[in-house]
Amino acid sequence: MTASVICRGLGVSAEEAVLLPETSLTAEKPALIALTGANGTGKTTLLKTLAGRQLPSIGECLINGRPPYEFDPAFRAAAASLIDTPPMARDMTLCEQLALVRVSWGEDEAAAFTGAEQTLEQLTIAELGERFPYELSAGQLQLFALALTLSRPFELLLLDEPERHLDTDRVQRLISLLQQRVAFGALIITATHRAEIISQADQQIALNRSPAAE
Numbered sequence: 001m002t003a004s005v006i007c008r009g010l011g012v013s014a015e016e017a018v019l020l021p022e023t024s025l026t027a028e029k030p031a032l033i034a035l036t037g038a039n040g041t042g043k044t045t046l047l048k049t050l051a052g053r054q055l056p057s058i059g060e061c062l063i064n065g066r067p068p069y070e071f072d073p074a075f076r077a078a079a080a081s082l083i084d085t086p087p088m089a090r091d092m093t094l095c096e097q098l099a100l101v102r103v104s105w106g107e108d109e110a111a112a113f114t115g116a117e118q119t120l121e122q123l124t125i126a127e128l129g130e131r132f133p134y135e136l137s138a139g140q141l142q143l144f145a146l147a148l149t150l151s152r153p154f155e156l157l158l159l160d161e162p163e164r165h166l167d168t169d170r171v172q173r174l175i176s177l178l179q180q181r182v183a184f185g186a187l188i189i190t191a192t193h194r195a196e197i198i199s200q201a202d203q204q205i206a207l208n209r210s211p212a213a214e
């Protein structure tokens, strides 16, 4: 099943500040959507709103026909996100942590460890499975954060600048992985500043600076 995302005149403000100018969008088919715009135009705010972590000040946002709410089990089952750095256990290896995510979503232990190794390989960090997070470079840590996120099932995936710290080859690998997930029915919305993600996305949504922020 593919998620549906509908925003109508969705805006977020805090006191005098406009975090997200009124924005409308509809996405109801599997696609990789690039969310673009200059620094401070509201991409992260929009993603947080879609993830149910930020309430709109105006307008509405519906995911699968309902307002997103991060504590709603149906919403949590449908939507995965990588917006901030996810929690990582200091005393568990990368492989153990990825397997734990898979077990928590219903896989048996043997399948979870096999899946964890596959995910590490897909993200080009197969040789790091026995390391701990504090033993990684910034780019490797970002690849591990992506691995954690991609280890759970989702219909909708929200990503905030997943290209952070990644070299050109890793960005291309990431695009291929995301396109594979779209082929299996996922709707993926990613904020990005990288030209190759924007050009290979199925659709681009550009946020513009609010006149109030000029």
Ligand SMILES: Nc1ncnc2c1ncn2[C@@H]1O[C@H](COP(=O)(O)OP(=O)(O)OP(=O)(O)O)[C@@H](O)[C@H]1O
Binding pocket: 014, 017, 018, 019, 020, 037, 038, 039, 040, 041, 042, 043, 044, 045, 046, 191, 213
């Ligand atoms: N807690 C806050 N209080 C007031 N203003 C905020 C707050 N958080 C963010 N903003 C402002 O809201 C606007 C949108 O921020 P947001 O992080 O969504 O932008 P962005 O498009 O993701 O930017 P970037 O490309 O730099 O990551 C910015 O002008 C920012 O200064």
